[in-house]
Amino acid sequence: MATNTQTEVVMPQMGVSVAEGTITKWLKAEGDPIAQDEALLEISTDKVDTEVPSPGAGVVAQIVVQEGETVDVGTVLAVIAPAGSEAGSEVGGADVGTVTQDEMPPPPATQAAADEAMAAASEGVGDVSQAAEPAQQAPAAPAETPPAPAAAPAGGGDNGRTFLSPVVARIASEHGVDVSQVQGTGTGGRVTKKDILAFVESGASTRATPPPAEEATPQQVSATPPAAPSEVATPVAPQPPPPAVPQAPAQAASTPQAAPRPQPQAVAGEPAQGEAVEPMTAMRRGIAEHMRRSLDTSAHVTSAIEVDMSKVVAIRGKLKQEYGTAYGVNPTYLSFVARATVETLRDFPWINGEIRGDKIVTRNYVNLGFAVELADGKGLIVPVVKNTEGLNLLGMARAVTEIAARARDKKLTPDDVQGGTFTITNPGGYGTFHGTPVISQPQAGILGTYAVVKRPWVVQDELGQDVIAVRPIMNLTLTYDHRLVDGALAGRFLRDLRKRLENWGESDY
């Protein structure tokens, strides 16, 4: 394998269906100096005849494949050594020939970025996705992208697979999408705006995907902000190269390709005296974009209701011991609220629904998102518990505990943060009693739960007289998209939710 100081010139992929190429002419001889991008040789494939530019500057250290020979795509054709080194002496013969995919060196300039992406990819996300994804993904790509391969521009046959148009790069960055995961339908398999929007809308990617990778490499992220989008998206990405089809160069290149678009926001002015400036993490950018987009999309209205939690407090006191001993699970207030919410949502499908185009989508299931603050207070993630309509109180408590723990331990898989239909946020841990959270798009509502506080409360005694009692009161807010949910509907939802919580019976779980 060449070191960083040498660059191997390989037979390029001139269009997805091309597997081999013939060297028609060497334009340089061994020992000749060469500049980066200077034409080095001419090749001919069954799609196109073209010049191959030098991927590096220096001298032609070795020509491995001679004129007239036909070799597979990816085969090393020559080695470029830095100026001043001796020609023809340092290749270490063993590595010359067809390099295997995982040895394929990315261009030196992008080595760092590629390394980071790989490092990020291998951390943060357990094995879960690695096992499944690459196997389907990598080999599928060449097979499914044949339309319009011939249209790929000469001199960049794999351009279509790696070129990111400005809008695709921006959307990928905003949504933390690893573009290599997206099936391209454009020229030469290029990922189009439609492709990536469909990918984002399908929920295959969410803003919440970033944190594991991002958290795992904070320095790298801050040092190279433009690289963040691809890193962020890589949790599912670590793709072992496909065995036979030489797509690896394109994939290796796709990571740096995704990178070079700097965020306009990153061009901050010099800090004034007394100010400190830190780079915005990919996660923060993702949150910022999502929050803004949500406010720009939904007509946010918040309604609040006060709930007497006496019964829940009593039952929880009783269950705490039992659940703790038997299952090692704490029945938190949140799990009670979540359980009651899921039951109530059955009667209010629109609040569990979404506006999709000019249609309203409702479901017969509730995938409940829980907003989880990350440990350093610098991020937020919304893991989703799927099919909560099938969970009783114990199941809910267990699921919430489990997913929150995985969120904090950065063990979430991409699947864990996708497909939410309704969200609960719980800022009450700090004693706040009211808030107006922002809806997680494209959902129609978000429930806010706040601190349970003892308050003087007017109740009726057994004689029907008003008396003041001390009651544990919790405020709940429903922030809803008024485009879909009217105030009266939201009010009825909150009323029913309160009723469920205030009348919680021991057999209700």
Add this chain to the structure above:
Amino acid sequence: MAEMTYLQAISDGLRTEMRRDERVFVIGEDVGVYGGAFKVTLGFQEEFGPWRVIDSPLAETAIVGACTGAAMMGMRPVAEMQFADFVSCAWDHLVTVAAKQRFRAGTPVPIVVRLPSGGGFSGGPFHSQNPESSFAHIPGLKCVCPATPEDAKGLLITAIQDPNPVLFFEHKHLYRRIKSEVPEERYTIPFGKARTHLEGDDVSVITWGAMVYTAGEAAKKLDEDGVSVEIIDLRTVMPWDREAVLASARKTSKVLVLHEDTRTGGFGAEIAATIAEEAFEDLDGPVKRIAAPDCPVPFSPVLEKAFIPQVDDVVAGLRELAAY
């Protein structure tokens, strides 16, 4: 409302302003007794008399020079170039005097120069050009390129009441081919506000003048492919509606700029450059131009057809962009 041809709508707008405002007069070659080469001012001399519908010598310099002087003295002249191509004789008066007078001396020059332009009828190199980009480049001049009868009337009235020199490019190919409902009363259409000729989602066409219809025909074919094309008719090339163009570019992310004028330095270049500058991060493909090649307009019908962008050319360009 009344159904009018594009030509009738121009006559109607001109007549409306002449009836309303005594300062408005018409001057040009054969505009009086003959009623104009294209009969835009047919019957005008009978109605308004020879002092308001003036037959001039064959001297565009004199026509625009007279207009400029009259305008500076408070009149509202409307000059007709028999063909837009002939305006080059009046370049000095337009560019050096009319365009700069207000900046130089503070004197408004409210003249309108009507320019029958465009090809499609084998008029050859002297009777077919679309010189709007040359004048759009001159600060101080406004360039109007209506595509519909309703726009032609409303924009002409706006041009006449505008205190600055306005070049009003009337596409000859539309004169009697395009007919639609036009309000009979007086109305104006503001400069710098584009019209969405067709709403779509997948590819935008930015165009003006006769090419609006070429784009419309092409859009029908793309629609059969399942590609939804948006057509923005600029209406005025200077000032031009950047916001509308950028909004459409941001919406579809793929833009084709189409004009009948030749390619290099055509106004499409300005639009393409602006999109690249302002909407770069919204682009999902190269901003494409379709325009006439850089050569004089040929006489031969076959060659002229090859020269002026045709529906098939636009279809091919749109398909390429859609597939990109």
